Amino acid sequence: MLTPLSLPGLEEAYLSLLRLVSEDHNHHISARGNDAREVIGASFRLSDPRRRLPFLAERKVNPIFHFAEALWYLAGRRDLEMIGYYAPSMRSSSRDGFHLGGSAYGHTIFNPANGDTLxxxxRVLELLRSESDSKRGYIPVFAADELAISDNPDMACLAGLHLLVRDGRLHMVCYMRANDLDCGLLSDVFSFTMLQEFAAVQLGLEMGSYTHFIGSAHICDRNAERVHRVLVEAVARSAPIQFPFPAMPTSTTAATVADVLEHEEALRTNKAHYSAAHIQASGLDPYWQQVLLLFEVYRQIQHDHVDAVNPDVLNALDPGLRWLVGHRWSAYAAALDGGEQ
Incomplete structure (x- = not known):
């Protein structure tokens, strides 16, 4: 019996899948006009799901969007008002211009439906508290009625999430009907492992492994050149760049998420601007203070239109997040510790 490829973190899984589909794809497809190379049935397992950010200069990962999307999910939202600010391209997937459909996974996961009160x-957490070895902790996301919508612009790629408690740890298995490996995979795994960690905190458990299954694992032809540059960088570097990622505080609750999002809205709408000292005095755990620092950086990028972000905010970021911001927005790199990235 074959088991998913076991790897420590997302960067290793990302590079492994890019190599697989680039060098040994099964098919060349053109679904809805998107030419792509595809492997049918791919999977991996992360032994340390907190290693959810790749550090690759050519990929230029956006940690601000990743945290925003994870919080958007955790709050059970589907509005474009928030997520469209961090990713304007997502607006094209909305049928009404105000909300997203299938891709608003958090709306399905965190809101009661069909007359239920929970x-x-x-419901899954309630089950796992009473039956720790249960195999029934599955959260379905893809809905059959999505197929009935003619020319559906926003069908869920996530089929469902399976939570399993084993030996005092919370493991999670994710089932995707499809994943764009160069784009969607990175944000999906970041958000889903955040949801896994949030669930583990609510249950008072340690984090277990994260397993990811993909029906159609593909790379769009329009991104092939970037994928090539990423793979060349990975081969050429002397050693991977690594930064530790802290554990989510055990005090984190839905109220914590709401508190962080209250600050996020004030920054997004430019009704507030924070210094590093202001954020430190917010009363939030240092873990969540880092997220506010990122949102303040983005407020400056979007609203102030200056050539250098306030260095006290940048320099208060954890080294890994600072590295990512400096490589994503090179114009701001000079503000990082006198120009160091």
């Missing part, structure tokens, strides 16, 4: 997430 969300699917809360």
């Amino acid at each position: 969300s699917l997430f809360d």
